[in-house]
Amino acid sequence: MESLPSARKFKDELYQQYARIGKCLSSDKRLEILSLLSQGPKSVENLAQQSEMSVANVSRHLQILLDARLVKFNKQGTYVIYTLGDPEVSNFLLSLWRLCESQLADISRMKEDFLQHFDDVQTLSLDEVMDKLEAGTIILLDVRPTGDFVAGHMPGAISIPIDEIDEYIQSLPRDIDVAAYCRGPFCIYSTEVVKKLQNEGFTVYRLEEGYWNGMWSLKCPL
Structure with missing residues (x-):
């Protein structure tokens, strides 16, 4: 008789998968790239221009986001155009912004200083x-x-x-x-x-x- 899978092993593997997204989002630059892509499709060159990063750096960040399936791409002529991997990514980002503003006092202070x-x-x-x-x-x-x-x-x-x-x-x-x-x-x-x-x-x-x-x-x- 086949033994049942270990509950502990299942939980460990499950949370390891969840952590893939968490690790991917640990970069402020990758969060900015996702934010820019939430506005619409963009080429690597366009992302580099708007984020004021080099094309090489943007490409490295996009590869990490791609591995976590947070973005996807298609080719249009000689350009590679990136978009969010799923509409849920945008919903998640909005939830993240709400959580950060709610829990991090520095954000409210920065907002007041800016305005x-x-x-x-x-x-x-x-x-x-x-x-x-x-x-x-x-x-x-x-x-x-x-x-x-x-x-x-x-x-x-x-x-x-x-x-x-x-x-x-x-x-x-x-x-x-x-x-x-x-x-x-x-x-x-x-x-x-x-x-x-x-x-x-x-x-x-x-x-x-x-x-x-x-x-x-x-x-x-x-």
């Missing part, structure tokens, strides 16, 4: 912006990179990446309010755009919520 530099920046909620969009009394700018906008954005938003804002300032109408959004409450892109437009005399707001893998969230990274 105190922008006391004069006014914010609007998503509901307020949607009401204004419906009434036609506001222009909504998506200041994330173009690829992120193509992957997903709020209906009615206009794509003006932060590095192109100077080219568009003169064409923006000054008789209507402007709102800007990017990836979340800690995203510097939208705040920089709001400050720049304020200096140009626009009535402009920052949308605190960020666009994250097809949905809006207050708990997402830079």
